[in-house]
Each structure stands twice: as C-alpha cells, then as structure tokens.
Amino acid sequence: MRRVAVIGSGPAGLSAARAAEECGAVVTVFEARRKVGAKLLVSGAGKCNFTNILTADELALRFGGSWRFMMPALRRLPPEKLVAMLAERGVSSHLTDGFFYFPDSESAVDVLNALRPGRAVFETDAAVIDILVSGDGAVRGVRCADGREFAADAVVAACGGVSWPQLGDVSGVVYLAAKKLGHRIVSPSPALVQLSLDGNPLGGLSGMVLDDAALTFGRLHTRGTVLFTHDGISGPAALDISGAVLAETPPSAVLKLAWRAEMDFECWEKFFIDGGRTAGRRQAVNVLGGLVPVRAAALLAVMAGMEPGTLISELTSPVRRKLSHLLAEMEFRPRGGGDWTKAMATRGGIDLHDISSGSLESKLIRNLFFAGEMVDLDGPCGGYNIQWACSSGFLAGRNAAAGC
Numbered sequence: 159m160r161r162v163a164v165i166g167s168g169p170a171g172l173s174a175a176r177a178a179e180e181c182g183a184v185v186t187v188f189e190a191r192r193k194v195g196a197k198l199l200v201s202g203a204g205k206c207n208f209t210n211i212l213t214a215d216e217l218a219l220r221f222g223g224s225w226r227f228m229m230p231a232l233r234r235l236p237p238e239k240l241v242a243m244l245a246e247r248g249v250s251s252h253l254t255d256g257f258f259y260f261p262d263s264e265s266a267v268d269v270l271n272a273l274r275p276g277r278a279v280f281e282t283d284a285a286v287i288d289i290l291v292s293g294d295g296a297v298r299g300v301r302c303a304d305g306r307e308f309a310a311d312a313v314v315a316a317c318g319g320v321s322w323p324q325l326g327d328v329s330g331v332v333y334l335a336a337k338k339l340g341h342r343i344v345s346p347s348p349a350l351v352q353l354s355l356d357g358n359p360l361g362g363l364s365g366m367v368l369d370d371a372a373l374t375f376g377r378l379h380t381r382g383t384v385l386f387t388h389d390g391i392s393g394p395a396a397l398d399i400s401g402a403v404l405a406e407t408p409p410s411a412v413l414k415l416a417w418r419a420e421m422d423f424e425c426w427e428k429f430f431i432d433g434g435r436t437a438g439r440r441q442a443v444n445v446l447g448g449l450v451p452v453r454a455a456a457l458l459a460v461m462a463g464m465e466p467g468t469l470i471s472e473l474t475s476p477v478r479r480k481l482s483h484l485l486a487e488m489e490f491r492p493r494g495g496g497d498w499t500k501a502m503a504t505r506g507g508i509d510l511h512d513i514s515s516g517s518l519e520s521k522l523i524r525n526l527f528f529a530g531e532m533v534d535l536d537g538p539c540g541g542y543n544i545q546w547a548c549s550s551g552f553l554a555g556r557n558a559a560a561g562c
C-alpha cells in the first residue's frame with residue numbers, strides 16, 4: 159500500500175489527506191502545532207466562508223495572471239462540487255449577500271471535521287524540517303524537528319503561508335527544504351491586509367465606511383467597501399489590492415481612491431454644475447454630504463480650498479475641479495512593508511514554474527506535491543483561498559496516492 163505523508167493540517171492538507179486515503183493510500187498528516195487546522199478555524203471570523211457562487215473559471219480569473227495554472231485543480235473540485243461534497247458529509251450551507259458560502263451552523267469546526275480524513279494518523283506538535291529524497295530524484299520521506307524520520311512514497315507539502323504567524327508555522331522551513339531541492343521561491347509578502355498610507359491625510363475619518371468605493375493601483379482596480387483606519391485604509395476593496403501594493407518595496411505607483419465607484423471626474427463636475435442650477439442656495443458641503451459621508455464632505459471641502467459656508471452656486475471653477483479630482487481619484491502614497499500579524503494571506507511561495515499544474519507534482523522531485531497557500535497564488539476576500547486550498551489539496555492528494 160502506498161504511504162503518503164502530508165505536511166500541514168490546513169484545508170489543503172486535510173483535503174489532500176482525505177483524497178489520498180479515498181484512493182487507498184495509508185496517510186500520515188504532520189502538523190507543527192498542537193491544534194489541527196488552526197487557521198481554518200478562525201477563517202471568516204470563525205464562521206468560515208469556504209467558497210462562493212463563481213464557476214471554476216470565473217474564480218480562477220480573480221487570482222490574476224496565474225489562473226491557467228489553477229484550472230486542472232479547480233475543474234476537478236469546483237466550487238459547486240465542494241458545496242455538494244460538504245453537504246454529503248453533513249455540512250449544509252447558505253449564501254450571504256447572494257455570493258459567499260458559509261456553513262449553516264456558522265461554525266468553521268464543522269467544515270474542518272468534514273474535510274478531515276477518517277483513518278489517517280495525525281502527528282501533531284511535529285514540525286517537518288526536511289523532505290528526504292533518494293538518489294534517483296524521488297521522495298522517500300520526511301524528517302521532523304525531533305529527529306524522527308518517516309518513510310513515504312509520496313509527500314504533499316501543504317504548509318500554508320507565513321501570514322498570521324500566530325496560527326501557522328512561522329519558520330517557513332518547508333520553503334527552505336523545497337529551495338534546497340532546487341525549487342524557486344517567490345519572495346513572500348503580506349496580502350489581504352490593511353494598508354498604511356504615508357502621512358495619512360484622512361486619519362480623522364477613522365472608523366468611517368464607504369460602501370461602494372474603488373481603488374486603483376497601476377492597472378489594478380478593486381471595488382467595494384473601504385474602511386478608514388487611523389493610519390490608512392481597510393475593508394474588502396483595500397484588502398484585495400493590498401497584495402499587489404505590498405509586493406513592491408517601496409510601492410511603485412500611487413494608490414487612487416474613487417469615493418463613489420461609479421463616478422469619475424466628469425460625473426462629479428456635472429454633479430456640482432447641475433447642483434448650482436437646481437440647489438443654488440444650499441451650501442456645497444451639504445449637497446456633497448448627500449453622496450459621501452458628511453464628515454468626509456467637510457474634510458474634502460477644506461482640502462479643495464473651499465471657504466466655509468460656500469453655496470453650491472458660488473463654487474469657483476478651480477475649487478470645483480479640485481474637489482471633483484479629489485472625489486474621483488484622490489492620490490495616496492502607500493507605505494511598504496505590511497503587517498504580517500494581520501495579513502490573511504501570503505503573496506509569493508513556491509514558484510509555479512516548478513510545479514506541474516495537471517498533477518501539482520514538483521517538476522524537480524518525483525512524488526513531491528504542493529498544495530494550498532504554500533504556492534505562489536493568493537486570491538481576494540470571499541472564499542477564494544479556502545476553495546483553492548481544498549481543490550489543490552484534492553488534486554495533489556489523489557495524485558500522491560497515484561490516482562484512483
């Protein structure tokens with residue numbers, strides 16, 4: 159019987175272990191922590207948003223340029239199949255906002271239990287520090303930090319990223335082991351994390367929310383909720399763009415905020431000009447307060463150089479244009495770095511060029527597979543990352559067990 163060693167007990171490792179077991183392999187899961195699936199348990203604030211309504215193809219496209227690599231795994235276990243698979247295992251689910259899937263119990267523990275293999279041996283408190291390879295370039299086992307060696311015919315490395323170090327393995331030691339075996343590593347940087355802005359001019363708006371704003375960074379756009387924090391911005395639109403921003407040190411482009419996603423410079427110009435005609439006796443700041451939060455309207459008016467009490471019909475062309483510009487594309491310089499302890503994902507990891515997308519096997523070492531966040535892929539907020547972890551784990555696990 160084929161022996162499969164799985165490194166990591168997150169959604170990728172559990173899916174791999176279960177898939178390998180279902181194909182008849184004898185599976186051992188190695189977990190550096192005492193607790194299994196710690197990060198899965200806090201996902202979605204403990205409720206676990208495990209996927210969403212997109213098709214496999216649509217979901218892959220939201221990961222950006224690497225979508226082709228993801229297709230074999232996502233087609234094997236697409237979102238609708240994951241939903242059905244969990245339901246078969248007793249975890250029914252529902253949609254939130256017509257898009258995000260959560261278990262009906264709103265408990266990540268139930269998702270974890272449904273992914274968990276039935277017979278596999280779990281070695282917890284067992285950090286793997288080395289992947290052992292025989293002379294003919296095939297995997298032969300793993301070595302743990304306490305010196306124990308375990309023989310295996312295949313190894314699935316599903317060690318997650320280095321984000322939220324409080325719940326994962328901080329050492330990145332399996333990255334190093336993979337590197338030692340010749341795999342290239344794309345330098346990890348934090349993703350899905352709030353952004354700090356240089357000299358944040360909007361710090362006074364901390365706690366305020368824009369429901370439908372847009373952010374642009376170079377050629378990238380995100381749209382959705384933006385939340386102002388004391389030193390920057392958060393909320394889904396900011397989190398989704400953070401990986402691209404923080405992958406560069408210092409960030410190469412400015413970040414632009416549209417206070418209302420659907421309104422560009424011309425729209426705002428028209429809004430103020432029309433307002434001058436139809437509501438000329440009202441103060442400009444009050445009229446603007448109908449479209450953006452009142453506190454923000456007051457601050458923007460000051461930034462545009464508007465005199466207090468200015469009526470909308472009295473707006474001068476330079477002030478109106480300045481205001482329209484601030485509202486359509488206010489520029490910020492994001493600070494590099496990013497806070498690993500708050501990042502919900504890791505950008506970077508094992509270079510996709512060194513992994514075969516059809517099987518998730520290493521192109522350099524036979525019978526070594528990679529799955530989940532450990533590889534150089536990260537998706538936006540909304541169930542994308544757990545879906546990828548489950549799909550890639552499933553494909554890697556089946557192939558590690560030599561298919562079935």
Ligand SMILES: Cc1cc2nc3c(=O)[nH]c(=O)nc-3n(C[C@H](O)[C@H](O)[C@H](O)COP(=O)(O)OP(=O)(O)OC[C@H]3O[C@@H](n4cnc5c(N)ncnc54)[C@H](O)[C@@H]3O)c2cc1C
Pocket residue numbers: 165166167168169170171188189190191194195196197198200201202203206207208209284285286287316317318319321322325326327330331332501502503529530531532540541542543544545547
């Ligand atoms: C607060 C928070 C909320 C989130 N919410 C969501 C959400 O709602 N929806 C969503 O899709 N995504 C969410 N994510 C992201 C999601 O949790 C991860 O993308 C996902 O868990 C990745 O799965 P994984 O199995 O690849 O890695 P992980 O879940 O990180 O699991 C990897 C495991 O490997 C272990 N490990 C590492 N190195 C070793 C080693 N050398 N030896 C042995 N074990 C090792 C780690 O301890 C860890 O348990 C959230 C993340 C965070 C931090």
